[in-house]
Amino acid sequence: MLILVTGGARSGKSHYAQNLALELSDQPVYVATARNWGGDFGDRIQRHKDERGAAWTNFETEKAVSQLPLSDRVVVIDCITLWLTNFFLDGGEDVDGALQELQTEIDTIEQIPGTFIIVTNELGMGVHADTDMGRKFTDLQGWANQYVAAKATQVVLMISGIPVRIKG
Numbered sequence: 001m002l003i004l005v006t007g008g009a010r011s012g013k014s015h016y017a018q019n020l021a022l023e024l025s026d027q028p029v030y031v032a033t034a035r036n037w038g039g040d041f042g043d044r045i046q047r048h049k050d051e052r053g054a055a056w057t058n059f060e061t062e063k064a065v066s067q068l069p070l071s072d073r074v075v076v077i078d079c080i081t082l083w084l085t086n087f088f089l090d091g092g093e094d095v096d097g098a099l100q101e102l103q104t105e106i107d108t109i110e111q112i113p114g115t116f117i118i119v120t121n122e123l124g125m126g127v128h129a130d131t132d133m134g135r136k137f138t139d140l141q142g143w144a145n146q147y148v149a150a151k152a153t154q155v156v157l158m159i160s161g162i163p164v165r166i167k168g
Contacts, residue, residue, distance in 0.1 A: 001115045002106075003168075004148050006122040007158030016156065016163050017076045017117045018052065024115055025074035029057045031065055033083035062086040063101070066108035073114045080120035084137070084144055093133060095140045102144050110151060120145050122157065 003020070007013040021028035030052055036042050049058055059068050063086050065077055077083070080102070087098035109116055123142050129135045149155050154168030 001154075002110060002148065002152040003115065003117045003154045003156070004120065004145075004152040005117060005156045005158065005163075006120045006145065006149075008122055011122075011158040012161035012163075013119050013158040014076075014078055015161075016158055017078065017119050021074045021076050021115075021117055022055070027055060027057065027073075029059065029068075029070060029073045029075040031068065031070075031075060031077045032058070032060045033062065033065065033077065033079060033086065034060070035062050035082070035086055036060070063090075063105070066105050066112070070109075070114055070116075071112050074117070075114060076117045076119065077109075078119040080118060080144055080148065081141060084140055088137060088140060093136060095136050098140055099143055099147075103147055106148055106151065118148060118152075120148065 005013045005017045018028075018030070032045065032048075034041070034045060036045055045060075052058065061068065063083070065083070083105075084098055084102055087101045088095070091097040091101070121141070123138060123145065129138050149167065152167065155166050157164045157166050
């Protein structure tokens with residue numbers, strides 16, 4: 001089962017996804033797709049891991065989420081935006097290639113038994129990017145979100161910490 005949780009920055013989407021996972025399992029899995037750039041970002045990653053606590057199994061991977069031991073688990077994948085960034089930057093800003101890599105990962109995950117709660121940033125609620133790379137990435141993120149939302153059995157939009165179910 002795929003559940004997509006989307007919303008703006010600081011809308012409460014990660015918190016909601018983690019609480020949902022804890023409702024569904026006493027041993028959930030958290031997959032962080034962020035690339036650890038070190039410094040303050042590395043500190044932030046560690047703080048979030050510490051806040052989740054001992055109940056969680058934590059994995060960090062930049063791309064190959066589907067290769068992790070996730071079968072028959074409740075899994076939070078946080079987040080599509082950072083996952084796409086890894087495909088996009090490593091692929092030389094190739095939008096089509098990055099989208100295909102993400103779609104392949106999602107299609108593979110969809111075949112794994114379990115519940116997958118996938119977090120993403122919603123687009124179109126802010127200013128438009130003023131660089132070519134930013135516009136390419138916005139297009140990529142929008143297409144990726146639409147792809148996952150179409151496959152998801154449930155989609156939840158977070159607005160100011162309030163979950164609004166829009167599918168399922």
